[in-house]
Amino acid sequence: MSVLLRTEKLCRSFGSLVVTRDVDLEVSRGERHALIGPNGAGKTSLVNQLGGQLRPSSGRIFFKNRDIAGLEPEAICRLGISRTFQKNNLFRGLSVRENVRLAVQVHRGRPYEAFRSTLADRALWDRADELLERIGLVSGLDRRVSELSYGEQRQLEIAIALASEPELLLLDEPTSGMSPAETDQMIELVRGLPSSLALLMIEHDMKVVFSLADRVTVLHYGEVLASGPPAQIQSSERVREVYLGGAH
């Protein structure tokens, strides 16, 4: 498999606090890669650097052999990396459909047109409905997002992220705060994503990690502690010590 994303000695610190330390990470095309580690291990900070929300202090991020470290989020999205957020980060006052349509519009529409109604562009609405159907939201699409259940909002996060047809999808704790039933549904949803799409997902729920990931990277105090296939990670003494067998 060819390498899609590769970081090289990626570092980020806030003053004397180092949240990312010399991280070398590789994600191949179509790979399902899980990022685990105790709270404060720097998982979200790492994803924020990949998505452009946080600028790295040093090091490089290669996506399709192009250095994207420090680019703006909108530029990174256009290159083919899309993301969801740990806390639902939606257009709460707008309808479910409009949330996805906005994302489709920038990807394939002409977002600066001022003299045409958004209602006229059926193709965008149809595409939005198609994406919503894929993540399992088919009814009540004209409701405001704030009226959705928490779990439905988590699903909507993914529909919006898929609208840009990314090659790499960053999922920041897709099952956080979900009930066991909702979690199972989410596993099915993620499993059903196209196999050409690479996933890098932060996850706390080991059931989710081991049922989805081909590869697991463990972060500890901003450093990569171990990286390998799930079975290897499960049997690693060091990982057990700091994470799997420890406080969790």
Place this chain on the structure above:
Amino acid sequence: MSSSDLGGDRARRLAAALVVAALAAVPLAGDYFTSLVAEVLVFAIFAMSLDLIVGYTGLLSFGHAAFFGVSAYTVTMLGVHAGLSGWWGMLAGIVMSAASAWVIGFFCVRVSGIPFLMLTMAFSQLLYSVAVKWRSMTGGTDGLPGFVRPSFFGWSLDDRSVLYWFIAAGFVFTWWCLRRLIRSPLGSTMVGVRENEQRMRAIGYPVQRIKLISFVIAGAFAGLGGALYAFFNAFVSTDILHWVLSGDAVLMVILGGAGTITGPVIGAGIFLMLKHVISSHTDYWMIWVGVVFIACVMFLRQGVWGLVLERGPRWLRSDR
């Protein structure tokens, strides 16, 4: 589309036709009332343009008077000093307002929240000082009289009714344009920025550019309002560049209902009625405006028109 939507469409068209007919008939009610409505409509244009920034893009600007004033001064100065017809002046005024919105916006959209508010206010106060100091051109605080109103195919705008109809046409034009804009792809991106700037960037929108476009369009319409103000008054003074006018416009937007098309119109109406009615009884009319404003913020967060949209018939709701 369901039949109730079609019914809504009919109701909306009927309401629009009634409003236009009522606006056209205003001169029948006498000169005083006509002037009053003309003034309300000029400031309604100004407030609607500000609402594009405040209510739809989610940026609180405290310097919108800059674009109203630049245009009014351009029209009047070109007329008084260069003898240029008001029509060319109006065109030049709108272009100048849009251009200054572009320059000022270029710096302001880099920040948001309170810094944005302060920066827009600082830029508009800068223009205010220029108008105060550049006496030879602007007449300073004394103002600049002597503007001659142009004629429109033989009808002089010195005729109160003709002037009024012209302003009313500018108002209807602005209302219609902004309504179309809000429903367009471009308008939807502005609403997206208001709702969640971070997510807009994450899905690939250049948020600063969208803010700048919103700022320039708002500046251009404020420029139309400013030009019509120059026609209306045939006189400009530095008041129209002062931050107090920017603040008045923010009050109009919030009183009427930010993020609605018609709200700022209602807000301009309420504000100017309060001003005219109360100031004929007491010099401290601003206190009462303040009381109304506080009451509105405490009990009527969505503004007067916002409440009507919430409680009123469904077909009205498309005014957002």
